[in-house]
Amino acid sequence: MIFWDSDSNLLATGLPLKAVSKLLATSSTDSELQQSLEKLGTKYLARYLIMKEYRTLVENGLQKLPIIPIIVGIPGAGKTTIAKELSTALNIGLVIGGDVLRSSLRSIITTENEIFHSSIYDTWKFFGKYSSKNLISGYKAQADIMNSIIQKMIADRGLRDGESMIVEYLHFLPT
Numbered sequence: 001m002i003f004w005d006s007d008s009n010l011l012a013t014g015l016p017l018k019a020v021s022k023l024l025a026t027s028s029t030d031s032e033l034q035q036s037l038e039k040l041g042t043k044y045l046a047r048y049l050i051m052k053e054y055r056t057l058v059e060n061g062l063q064k065l066p067i068i069p070i071i072v073g074i075p076g077a078g079k080t081t082i083a084k085e086l087s088t089a090l091n092i093g094l095v096i097g098g099d100v101l102r103s104s105l106r107s108i109i110t111t112e113n114e115i116f117h118s119s120i121y122d123t124w125k126f127f128g129k130y131s132s133k134n135l136i137s138g139y140k141a142q143a144d145i146m147n148s149i150i151q152k153m154i155a156d157r158g159l160r161d162g163e164s165m166i167v168e169y170l171h172f173l174p175t
Contacts, residue, residue: 098169
């Protein structure tokens with residue numbers, strides 16, 4: 001995170017900023033905050049508690065705090081160029097490109113998962129006739145797979161091992 005204060009743990013919950021703001025305004029203790037998060041959903045409370053514990057580990061020197069910028073955009077937008085520039089500027093040696101990752105995953109993920117093996121431009125065909133809804137459904141189907149894999153990589157290499165990395169890819173869905 002760009003800044004690091006106790007309130008920043010709430011940003012890791014995935015709640016909209018308006019909800020985070022409301023929680024901060026209405027909760028005077030951490031216990032009240034946790035109760036409010038639980039009412040919104042146990043996943044939000046779990047994310048908050050995980051980030052809180054992670055922060056404690058970092059503050060006590062038991063865990064390194066990595067830098068993990070994620071660069072997303074449409075093909076040709078300059079994601080790779082920006083990733084290279086950031087890599088140099090921030091002295092981060094590990095740059096994970098979505099195209100290379102997806103290409104290597106094709107040898108692991110069975111061809112039965114046709115939508116993963118198809119071009120992003122053709123995924124709508126798995127959902128019927130050409131329409132905005134089917135375009136989005138096709139994109140989301142591929143993105144679900146890629147997001148799951150990227151999240152595991154960030155959790156394993158970045159958060160667990162404290163390794164900084166730059167991730168650039170097309171398939172991004174905020175959770």
